[in-house]
Amino acid sequence: MPPKLSFSLSRYHWLKPFFSSYRGIPGKKCGTIVLSAEELGNCRDVATMQFCANKLDKKDFFGKSDPFMVFYRSNEDGTFTICHKTEVVKNTLNPVWQSFAIPVRALCNGDYDRTIKVEVYDWDRDGSHDFIGEFTTSYRELARGQSQFNVYEVVNPKKKMKKKKYINSGTVSNIILTLNEQRAVLNFFLSSLAGNPSQSTSLHYMNPYQLNAYAMALKAVGEIIQDYDSDKMFPALGFGAKIPPDSRVSHEFPLNGNSDNPHCSGIEGILEAYHQSLKTVQLYGPTNFAPVVNHVARYVLEEKYQYFLIMSCRLFQQSMVELDGDDIRISSRGKIAERDIVQFVPFRDYIDRTGNHVLSMARLAKDVLAEIPDQFISYMKGRGIKPSPAPPPYTPTGHTLQTEI
Known part of the structure; x- marks a missing residue:
């Protein structure tokens, strides 16, 4: 069985x-x-690569070696997944493999700095392929093309431990790497935009004289909605970063660093936590919004809230437009959404060309919050929730109201 x-x-x-x-x-x-699951990046590039090797270890008793390479993409949890195998080149220690095309998303999920591991084997007919050695690289390194930087030592860790004079088991060189140049430039540009907050090219750049785009969006909308919360304490969560102390990738971490209490006092508290987090975390993509949504859903159920608003600031996330049901209501597995609960507003469309940030923020807040009144009323009516009776008019105690005509 x-x-x-x-x-x-x-x-x-x-x-x-x-x-x-x-x-x-x-x-x-x-x-x-x-x-294990990971959000796929939006990168659509396809890279064409070709490799050769020199002086690989001899593994066959009769003959030399029959080498082939296996490429592995690294995952967010530290594991590796096979993404490509080359063909076998028979009876040689200096193979030249055929060129191959591979989606950059399959190789590194669009993250040019993600580790790529390559293992080299000697093929055996019975499937017990002999391990020759391995090396690591990244797409950013491979993109340099044929140069001294793309010659890699193939190392067998076991042989290195046993033999003091061991150097390597040969070398592998990157001969060719071609890519649609326009799209490559775009991806490098996007990488720099979301990158180091200390660099002026990043949208997270902490300019001492003015708010960055994320802070402007938070402030524009937050200063309005905070007045509808009684205690003005808001949970502020981040996603898409490596967090201390172990640099693990997280898509659900408190901006204030307090896992037990991620609440911040008012919009100014959120902005302060946001700026402090930029000093301690390393931005890392692709990002995954689902853990934050699940966190809020659990919180709403535990606290028995009847209505909750999630505000998210994303960089060039065009896929979010698909969730905005202004024209077509989203559906999943045949079930149509009860309401259009997503409002996608591209921040770049609201930048005032004259530099008037106050006007930009006012226009942004107006459109972001435009659908909330109707959405809220629809939600309450659909559940038969009626507004509480209006409180009686306020009359100061100990005073008599007199009217003179």
């Missing part, structure tokens, strides 16, 4: 149809499946 697999899909209910054939055995633990 083939083994049965049992696992929980509570967080990934949309995958149930794919695993409906797997059933557990009652009363018996059959094993565990660990499911």
Whole structure:
């Protein structure tokens, strides 16, 4: 009987149809499946690459070696996933592999600085391929093309530990890398925009004399909506960054650094926490908005709020437009959304050319919040929630009102 697999899909209910054939055995633990997911980047570039090697280790008793390479994309959790295998070049220690095309998204998910691991093997007919060695690189390094910077030592860690005089098991060189230049420039540009906040090219740049685009958006909308909250304490969460002390990638971290209490006092408290977080975290993409939405959903259920507003500032996230149901109401698995609950407003359309930031912020806030009154009323009516009776008119105690004619 083939083994049965049992696992929980509570967080990934949309995958149930794919695993409906797997059933557990009652009363018996059959094993565990660990499911990892990562948001795909918007990069659509395709890179064409070609590699050669020199003086690889001889692995075959009769002959030399039959080398091939395996490319691995690094994941956010530190694991690696195979993304490409070259063909086998028979009986040589100096192979030249054929050029191949690969989507940059498959290679590094559009992150030019993400680690790419490459392993070199000697092919064996029985499948027990002999490990020759490995090296790591990144797409940004590969994009330099044929040069001394793209000659990599193929190292076998076990041989390096055993042999003191061991240097390497050969070298691999990048011969060709071609890419649609226009799109490559665009991706480097976007990378720099979201990059180091200390550089003026970043939209997160902390200019001592004026607010950056994110701070302007937060301030424009936040100064209005904060007056509708009784205590003006707002949870402020960040996503898409490596956070201290272990530099793990997080898409759900408190801007104030306090996991137990991510609340900030008013919009000024949020801005202060935002600026402080830029000094401690390292921005890292692609970003994933889902954990923040789930965090807010859990919070709303625990605190029994009836209505909650999420404000998000994103950089060039055109896919957010698809969630804005002004023209077509979004749907999922045949179920149509009850209301249009997303309002997407591109900040760049509201920059006043004369430099009048006050006017820009006022226009931005007006359009961001335009749909909330109707949305709120629709929500309350749909659930039969009626407004509380109006309070009686205020009359100062101990005074008699007199009117003179």
